[in-house]
Structures are given as C-alpha cells and as structure tokens.
Amino acid sequence: MLRLPLPVAKIVLPLAVVVGVFVVVGASARTRVMRRPPADAGRITTDADSVVAKVDRLFAKNWADANITPANPADDLTVLRRLSQSLHGTVPSLEEIRVFEADLQPHRMERWVERLLADRRFSDYFARRLARVYVGADEGQFVVFRRDRFWAWLGEQLQNNRHYDEIVSEMIADRGLWTGVPEVNFITAAVNDGSVDVDKLAGRTVRAFLGQRIDCAQCHDHFFADWKQGQFKGLAACFSKVSISPVGVEDNRKEKYTVQDRKTLEDKEVLAEVPFHSEWMPAEGTERQRLAAWLTHPDNRRFERAIVNRVWGLMFGKPWIEPVDDLPNPNEAGRQHDDLLDVLGGDFREHNCDLKRLIANIAATHAFRLSSDHPESESPERSTIIDNTWAAFPLTRLRPEQVIGAMLQATSLKTIDQNSHWASRTFRFFQELNFVKEYGDLGDDELADHSGTIPQALLRMNGEFAKDRSEGTPFSAPGRIAGMSPTADRCLDLCFLVCLTRHPTAEEQAQMLPQLEDVRGDARKNAIEDIFWTLYNSAEFCWGH
Amino acid sequence: MTTASRSRRDFLRLSAAAFGLSFAVPGLELRAADARGAERKKSLLTIWLSGGPSQLETWDPHAGTDIGGGADGVKAIQSTIPDAQIAHLYPQTAEQLHHVSVIRSLVSKEGDHERAAYMLHTGYRPEPTLVHPSIGAIATHELSDDKVEIPQFVCLGDSPFPPRGGFLGDKLDAYRIFNPGQNGQNLRPNVDTDRQQRRLKNLEVVSQSFRRGRGTLVDHTLHQHTVDAALRMMTSEQLKAFQVEEEPAAIRDAYGRLSFGTGCLVARRLLEVGVRSIEVSLNGFDSHAKNMEAHVNRAKELDPALATLFKDLADRDLLQSTVVLVIGEFGRTPKINPLGGRDHWPTGFSCLVGGGGLRSGAVLGATDPSGQKAQPETPIEVANLYATVLHTLGVDYAKEVITPIGRPMKYCAGTPINQLLPEPVST
Numbered sequence: 001m002l003r004l005p006l007p008v009a010k011i012v013l014p015l016a017v018v019v020g021v022f023v024v025v026g027a028s029a030r031t032r033v034m035r036r037p038p039a040d041a042g043r044i045t046t047d048a049d050s051v052v053a054k055v056d057r058l059f060a061k062n063w064a065d066a067n068i069t070p071a072n073p074a075d076d077l078t079v080l081r082r083l084s085q086s087l088h089g090t091v092p093s094l095e096e097i098r099v100f101e102a103d104l105q106p107h108r109m110e111r112w113v114e115r116l117l118a119d120r121r122f123s124d125y126f127a128r129r130l131a132r133v134y135v136g137a138d139e140g141q142f143v144v145f146r147r148d149r150f151w152a153w154l155g156e157q158l159q160n161n162r163h164y165d166e167i168v169s170e171m172i173a174d175r176g177l178w179t180g181v182p183e184v185n186f187i188t189a190a191v192n193d194g195s196v197d198v199d200k201l202a203g204r205t206v207r208a209f210l211g212q213r214i215d216c217a218q219c220h221d222h223f224f225a226d227w228k229q230g231q232f233k234g235l236a237a238c239f240s241k242v243s244i245s246p247v248g249v250e251d252n253r254k255e256k257y258t259v260q261d262r263k264t265l266e267d268k269e270v271l272a273e274v275p276f277h278s279e280w281m282p283a284e285g286t287e288r289q290r291l292a293a294w295l296t297h298p299d300n301r302r303f304e305r306a307i308v309n310r311v312w313g314l315m316f317g318k319p320w321i322e323p324v325d326d327l328p329n330p331n332e333a334g335r336q337h338d339d340l341l342d343v344l345g346g347d348f349r350e351h352n353c354d355l356k357r358l359i360a361n362i363a364a365t366h367a368f369r370l371s372s373d374h375p376e377s378e379s380p381e382r383s384t385i386i387d388n389t390w391a392a393f394p395l396t397r398l399r400p401e402q403v404i405g406a407m408l409q410a411t412s413l414k415t416i417d418q419n420s421h422w423a424s425r426t427f428r429f430f431q432e433l434n435f436v437k438e439y440g441d442l443g444d445d446e447l448a449d450h451s452g453t454i455p456q457a458l459l460r461m462n463g464e465f466a467k468d469r470s471e472g473t474p475f476s477a478p479g480r481i482a483g484m485s486p487t488a489d490r491c492l493d494l495c496f497l498v499c500l501t502r503h504p505t506a507e508e509q510a511q512m513l514p515q516l517e518d519v520r521g522d523a524r525k526n527a528i529e530d531i532f533w534t535l536y537n538s539a540e541f542c543w544g545h
Numbered sequence: 546m547t548t549a550s551r552s553r554r555d556f557l558r559l560s561a562a563a564f565g566l567s568f569a570v571p572g573l574e575l576r577a578a579d580a581r582g583a584e585r586k587k588s589l590l591t592i593w594l595s596g597g598p599s600q601l602e603t604w605d606p607h608a609g610t611d612i613g614g615g616a617d618g619v620k621a622i623q624s625t626i627p628d629a630q631i632a633h634l635y636p637q638t639a640e641q642l643h644h645v646s647v648i649r650s651l652v653s654k655e656g657d658h659e660r661a662a663y664m665l666h667t668g669y670r671p672e673p674t675l676v677h678p679s680i681g682a683i684a685t686h687e688l689s690d691d692k693v694e695i696p697q698f699v700c701l702g703d704s705p706f707p708p709r710g711g712f713l714g715d716k717l718d719a720y721r722i723f724n725p726g727q728n729g730q731n732l733r734p735n736v737d738t739d740r741q742q743r744r745l746k747n748l749e750v751v752s753q754s755f756r757r758g759r760g761t762l763v764d765h766t767l768h769q770h771t772v773d774a775a776l777r778m779m780t781s782e783q784l785k786a787f788q789v790e791e792e793p794a795a796i797r798d799a800y801g802r803l804s805f806g807t808g809c810l811v812a813r814r815l816l817e818v819g820v821r822s823i824e825v826s827l828n829g830f831d832s833h834a835k836n837m838e839a840h841v842n843r844a845k846e847l848d849p850a851l852a853t854l855f856k857d858l859a860d861r862d863l864l865q866s867t868v869v870l871v872i873g874e875f876g877r878t879p880k881i882n883p884l885g886g887r888d889h890w891p892t893g894f895s896c897l898v899g900g901g902g903l904r905s906g907a908v909l910g911a912t913d914p915s916g917q918k919a920q921p922e923t924p925i926e927v928a929n930l931y932a933t934v935l936h937t938l939g940v941d942y943a944k945e946v947i948t949p950i951g952r953p954m955k956y957c958a959g960t961p962i963n964q965l966l967p968e969p970v971s972t
Contacts, residue, residue: 323674
C-alpha cells in the first residue's frame with residue numbers, strides 16, 4: 001500500500017479535497033455568458049402597428065389634451081441605468097458601460113434590453129420583487145414556509161421565460177412539499193397558527209392576480225366596488241379543501257367549509273364559487289385547479305391588467321394606477337385603445353403571457369425613454385400636470401436593495417453577477433440583509449409613495465457600510481481609480497461613471513478637479529473617497545430618475 | 546482648494562457653527578425636563594416584553610394551583626397595591642407597584658408573534674392593504690416638539706418587530722438604537738471637519754446639477770430636507786441623552802448595566818429632553834420549553850430595571866407627564882406543556898399601565914385560577930387600552946384621518962377604560 005509522508009496525508013490531502021470542491025462547485029455555479037453585446041435585434045418591433053407605437057400614440061394624445069410638451073428623451077446612459085436598476089436592482093458596472101459605449105450598431109437599446117433580460121441577475125432580482133406580492137413580506141410560519149425555495153423556483157421560471165399564466169396556475173393549484181415543490185409556498189405563506197388562513201389566500205389571490213382589493217368584503221360589502229361578502233367567502237371556499245401534512249400541501253380536507261350568518265348566527269356551508277363569469281370556471285378538477293383556470297382564463301382581462309400595472313410599477317418605480325392592486329373594472333365591451341392596461345395587456349395575451357416581452361415593450365415606449373427633467377418643473381402647478389401625465393420620467397425612491405446593489409456595484413469596476421467569485425456574492429447577500437434591516441424594509445406595499453427618512457440619511461452618510469464602500473483599498477473601485485487614472489480629469493470621470501452612470505458637468509469639474517490635481521498618495525485616495533461619499537449621498541444616487 | 550467664493554465662505558461659516566461651535570450658542574432651552582407638572586407635554590414609554598411574557602410568572606400568579614405549576618411553581622408576594630399579589634420573581638417591582646395599575650384581562654385574537662406584535666403596537670389586527678401606525682407614532686405625530694433635534698420616536702433594543710409609522714409615513718418609524726448606552730449609530734462623521742466640509746460642498750454642487758430642470762419634483766423627495774435634519778442631529782447637544790457615562794454609578798447599578806437596564810436609563814434621559822415616545826424592548830419571553838427557567842432569567846434583568854425606573858421617574862417628577870406601559874404581544878397558556886413550557890395565549894393576559902395622570906393602584910380583570918375558562922372576567926380589548934393611553938396623552942383617540950388610499954381610519958377604534966381615568970369620559 002502506498003504510504004504517504006505524514007504531513008501530506010494529514011494536511012495536504014484534506015486541504016486539496018476542500019480546495020477541489022470549491023473549485024468544482026465554483027466552476028459549475030458559473031455559467032457562460034456573453035461578454036459582448038447580443039447579435040439579434042430583439043423580438044419586439046416599434047413600427048406603426050406595434051404595441052409600442054399604440055402606447056406612444058396614447059401618451060401623445062394625453063399630453064396634447066393636457067396641453068403639455070413631454071420632456072426631452074433621456075440620454076442612453078441614463079436609460080441604461082434605469083434598466084439596470086429596475087431589472088437587476090443595481091447600476092451598470094464600469095465594465096458594462098464601456099461595452100455599451102463601444103457598441104455602435106443600430107438598435108443598441110433594444111439589444112441591451114434583451115441582454116439584461118437574459119442575465120441571471122434579472123430573474124433573481126425580479127423574482128424577489130414579485131415574490132413580495134405572492135407570499136408577502138412577513139416571516140411566515142416556521143418549517144412549512146420556505147421563502148428561499150420559493151425565490152429560487154420563481155427565479156427559475158423567469159429565467160426560462162415560462163408563460164405567466166402557467167406560473168400562476170402552479171402557485172395556486174400545485175400539491176406537494178414546500179421544499180420539493182416550492183410553488184406551494186404560495187399556500188403555506190398563509191399558514192397561521194398551524195392552519196391555512198383561507199381568507200388571507202382569497203384576499204391575496206384577488207390582489208395579486210386580479211389587481212383588486214376585496215379584503216374588506218371579508219367582513220362587509222366593498223364601499224365603492226361591487227364586491228359582496230358572499231363573493232369573498234365563495235373565493236375563500238376554493239382553498240377550503242387544502243390540508244397541510246408531513247407530505248405537503250394536499251386537497252383532502254373533509255370538513256365542510258362553513259361561515260356564521262351574521263343575522264341568524266347559524267353556520268352555513270359555503271361552496272367554492274367565483275364572483276363573476278362563472279362560465280370560465282371548468283367543472284373538472286380540484287377547487288384550486290378550477291380557480292386557477294378561471295383566474296387565468298383568456299377572457300379574464302383583470303388577470304393581464306393586474307400584471308401589466310405591476311410590471312409598469314416595477315419599471316417606473318410607480319404603477320400606472322395607484323394603489324397598484326386596486327384597479328377599476330375593465331370595460332365589459334372589450335379592450336379599449338385608450339386604456340394603457342388594455343393595450344399592453346392585449347399584446348401580453350397574444351404572446352402567451354410572455355413577461356420578458358411585456359418588459360421589453362414597456363422599455364421601448366417613448367414614456368420610458370423620457371428624461372426626468374422638464375423645463376416647466378419649477379412651477380408647482382405644471383409639476384402636478386407633468387406628474388399626472390407622465391410627461392417626464394418620475395422620480396421615485398429606490399428600494400433599499402437597489403441602493404445597496406448600486407453601492408456594491410459602484411465599488412467594483414467589474415460586473416458583480418453569477419460569474420463573480422462566490423465570496424463576492426456571499427458578501428453581497430449578507431451586506432444586503434443588514435443594510436435592508438437598518439434602512440427599513442418597505443413591506444408588502446413597496447410600490448406605494450415613500451419619502452426618505454433621517455435614519456436613512458445618517459446610514460448613508462456615516463454608516464459602516466457606506467464607509468467601507470467608499471474606502472480606497474487596492475481592490476475597491478476608489479482605490480483602483482486612484483491607482484489607474486493618470487489625470488485628475490479622467491479620475492473624476494470614472495468616479496461619476498461608476499456611481500452615477502454619467503460624466504461630470506462643468507460646475508462639478510470646477511468644484512472637484514482642484515481636489516484631485518497635484519495630489520498624491522493618501523491625499524489623492526482621500527479626495528476620491530470624498531467624491532464617492534458625495535455621490536452616494538446625492539438625491540441622484542438614491543432616487544430613480 | 547484654492548477658490549473661496551462668497552457663497553462658499555458663507556457656507557463654511559455656517560458649517561463651522563454647526564460643526565464645532567454649537568456648544569457656544571447660548572440661551573436655547575434644550576431640556577424639556579426643566580418644565581414640570583402640567584406645563585410639561587406628555588410622553589409615552591413602553592417597556593416591550595418581546596416573545597409574549599407569561600401572565601402567571603409576572604403580574605397574575607395563581608400560586609399553588611395546577612396552572613401555577615404546583616408546589617415547584619410560581620409563588621405570590623404582596624405588592625404595594627393592597628389588591629395585588631405578583632410573582633415572587635419581582636420583589637423590587639412589588640415595592641414600586643403603587644405607581645401604576647395592573648390589568649389582568651387583556652384579550653386579542655392574534656396568537657402569532659408578528660401579527661400579535663402588530664396588534665399590540667397599533668390596537669388593530671393586521672390588514673393586507675393598510676399598515677396602521679403604532680400608538681407611539683400617533684403620539685409623536687400629534688405632539689411633536691420643535692425644540693427636540695433628535696428623533697422623537699425611539700426604539701431601544703433589538704426587538705424583531707419594531708413599531709412603525711404605518712400610513713402616517715416612514716418618517717414616523719421608530720429610530721432604532723440596537724445597543725442602548727452607545728450613541729445612536731451613524732451619528733458621527735467618518736472623517737475630520739475639513740474633509741466633511743469638502744464633502745458637503747461637493748454635495749451641494751452635485752445636488753444643484755440634479756435640481757436643474759427638476760425643481761419642485763426634487764423638492765418633493767425631501768432628500769435635502771432629510772440630509773439637513775440628519776446634519777442638525779449630528780451636532781445636537783441633545784445627543785448626550787443617548788449616553789449614560791455621566792450618570793452616577795449608583796444609578797447605573799440600580800438600573801442594571803446590561804443592555805435592557807441601560808435602555809431604561811437612556812429612556813429616562815430621553816424623556817428629560819422631551820422625546821415623545823420611547824420603546825425599550827427585552828427579548829426572550831417565548832418560553833415554549835422550561836418556562837420557569839426562562840422567566841427567572843428574564844426577571845433578573847427586568848425586576849431591578851423596572852423598579853428603578855418607576856421610582857426614578859416618580860422622584861424626578863416625570864411620572865405625571867409620562868404614560869408607562871409594560872406589555873408584550875400576548876400571554877402564555879395556563880397549561881404547562883410536556884417540555885415544562887407554556888405556549889401562546891392571547892386571551893386573558895396582563896400588563897402594567899400608569900403615569901401621565903392615570904389612576905394608579907387599580908387591579909382590573911381576573912383570570913380563572915383553574916385555567917378552565919379561556920375568557921377572563923371583564924375582558925379588556927387592546928383598542929380600549931390604547932384609547933385610554935392616547936386620551937391621557939392628550940390625543941383625540943377617535944380622530945379620523947384619511948389614509949393615502951383615501952380610506953378614512955380612526956386612530957383608535959376603542960373607548961377609554963373609565964376605571965383608569967381620574968375623570969370618566971362619556972362616549
């Protein structure tokens with residue numbers, strides 16, 4: 001038998017195994033992605049018949065009616081930043097900016113939208129945003145609710161561009177264990193004190209997939225929409241067969257679902273029922289399967305309108321109709337050409353509920369490409385009109401994940417994505433958790449209007465995280481910029497590009513260039529750190545624009 | 546740094562005052578503590594016992610009964626309220642209990658930590674489409690004080706479910722101090738004054754570029770406002786309230802030098818400055834196993850801190866202007882489970898409430914010594930307790946506000962508990 005010297009056997013071999021495992025796992029976790037721009041010009045078109053053109057005409061009419069001129073188009077770098085923020089939850093890296101700037105082929109923006117959507121960062125980030133709608137932001141019941149598994153599953157569906165109606169049907173109707181069949185976490189997120197809260201599921205289903213609020217009909221009829229308490233209970237009954245056991249989510253509860261009648265105080269059995277167009281509900285299948293079929297039925301326009309409004313909200317930072325889940329009823333006569341949700345929703349349906357196409361369409365609209373500055377914004381009255389007619393891109397507070405994502409990316413010149421070293425990704429994960437905890441989570445209603453707070457300002461100005469993110473070390477962007485830029489001019493330009501995705505203005509140069517000129521060593525490093533601090537604390541960095 | 550325009554010089558002068566010389570500015574009335582009695586605005590101090598404290602091992606012992614744990618279980622000691630015996634784990638608090646009243650019959654419908662914490666912070670059950678403000682946020686919103694430069698709603702300790710501003714706005718989320726006794730986090734600049742000034746000057750220029758063409762749109766973000774308020778806070782003398790070093794050693798010892806005791810001492814200092822609403826939290830009451838051990842352990846921190854706090858507030862004439870509430874998200878089951886633990890119990894749990902002019906020495910409600918009846922005698926809804934608290938603070942508890950989605954909502958849906966008020970209110 002081969003005998004190895006003791007140190008080799010005891011130390012080197014186990015070490016080699018550990019290193020080997022890291023290398024193999026690390027390599028397999030990396031996927032091959034293009035470092036060059038994609039070749040094909042994308043799937044969407046912008047000709048006169050296209051949905052993008054229809055949306056543009058709708059906006060043009062609204063602006064004309066309000067007697068307002070829309071803002072100028074934003075420059076491409078700004079649009080790129082917007083896209084990275086809304087689709088990846090971060091800002092473009094210097095590496096990406098350089099490739100983008102060197103790309104001089106036609107349809108650059110359309111191709112870049114395709115590229116961003118194909119990136120794993122999109123599916124990971126978007127899954128987390130959408131998951132808030134489907135399983136909420138609460139901690140949920142220990143053991144039976146696995147948010148991490150749900151995120152991973154949803155991310156996978158987005159990455160593969162599964163049809164949205166199928167994704168939703170699986171969440172509503174699938175059976176199995178929360179670990180192996182992660183979509184059932186939609187159900188187990190509503191487990192409260194060991195039992196399934198069917199009212200919560202009914203309310204969440206209608207808000208998430210029909211864009212309407214019927215929660216108040218749990219106890220009384222809706223004040224202004226035509227939701228009745230009986231309709232709510234009928235929907236809740238669709239989930240009443242659900243049972244939770246060690247084998248997972250099943251549909252074999254035997255007890256009848258009863259509700260106490262408020263007048264007679266007698267328990268009355270309630271059957272699974274839908275509030276309108278019951279002809280869309282098939283007779284076959286479990287109650288949950290029948291509900292899923294009804295929700296996603298091709299004629300159920302509430303379904304498409306709900307997701308269009310939400311995706312619009314995630315792209316612009318502000319939904320088309322607020323609150324995001326309290327939409328007016330669709331016009332029963334059919335889709336209206338002057339109703340944005342109908343226009344985009346119709347195209348979404350015609351193309352098999354393709355979420356990536358919906359996003360690409362929105363990204364191609366005139367409204368999405370507008371600048372956020374407008375010559376008439378000094379007047380408060382005109383500002384209100386600008387706001388109401390989307391005549392400029394809205395300013396909205398970025399989510400904490402977007403702020404931290406931007407800071408993390410800005411301190412690295414290379415793109416941080418699935419190809420990054422696992423240590424960078426782990427680092428990002430834990431930093432994000434802590435930062436979100438201190439910055440304040442927005443909860444379920446993340447698309448509602450939020451203003452900044454003083455603790456957030458303090459955290460950005462003086463927090464450990466912000467300090468680390470602006471420190472000039474040999475590996476950080478501030479340190480590397482200090483080392484690699486021969487001139488003050490170029491140095492300042494790089495700082496602005498990595499933090500704000502733009503070049504500095506003449507005033508900014510006049511202010512900051514003297515701080516960089518003729519300084520060496522620590523003084524230069526400090527000057528760059530100070531510029532990073534400045535940019536991190538600007539409204540421009542913290543607000544979507 | 547060669548140029549120095551006029552505006553820049555002005556700026557430097559202003560920031561010099563802000564950054565180094567604020568102690569030289571005389572004449573400002575900084576301490577609300579200087580006002581006493583009726584002149585003083587009222588504040589709310591909540592001691593949050595996170596995890597759900599057992600009513601039996603705190604303020605409602607049924608010593609010697611099965612539910613009390615029999616012979617090895619909880620023992621009762623007489624407090625300074627004639628009608629109230631409390632758990633033997635709280636000998637010091639027993640000596641100070643006359644400053645407050647005891648409620649033994651709180652009821653709620655929430656038995657999950659997160660949902661119950663919401664209920665016990667707001668008086669409302671969680672709703673999917675609306676976040677209610679906590680009563681601390683309501684008090685801060687209604688009774689804010691311009692003289693206070695530090696946050697007026699402070700949460701001390703690492704509670705998993707801190708109180709929120711809800712539909713009143715994120716600005717009314719409690720300002721969190723995770724490690725009481727240390728200065729609030731992120732309050733000191735990371736660089737020296739020269740560099741800080743350079744940073745701020747740079748920021749001014751970058752903000753100007755962004756403001757161009759965005760005027761009122763940028764103003765609406767309140768970004769600059771929050772930055773300015775943060776800078777003002779960083780240089781405020783009132784920040785000293787967060788530190789305990791200048792307190793006498795005897796006082797610090799009496800409160801206890803662990804995180805919670807220090808938090809209570811900081812809370813008293815914040816009250817003196819005029820902070821409107823404070824929560825100090827103590828974790829670790831979720832005793833599903835070894836209930837008695839957990840409560841013995843918690844009482845070691847809670848008893849001295851609470852007793853000292855009651856006495857200290859009374860001695861300093863702060864109790865008349867401070868409503869004190871000692872509460873958690875629910876109580877625990879009368880039945881002891883096979884692990885020697887108690888599970889969640891939202892019907893018939895206890896709290897202490899007093900100060901601010903509320904009647905003291907009252908004992909409200911009673912639970913069944915046999916543990917058979919789930920409902921206590923004279924059950925008290927959480928909303929009624931909070932109507933009482935808001936009313937005592939001088940807030941119209943029934944005021945209806947329009948939420949951002951246009952739905953009218955009362956601050957509190959309850960009615961005040963007359964037994965606790967010096968003068969009954971008619972509703």
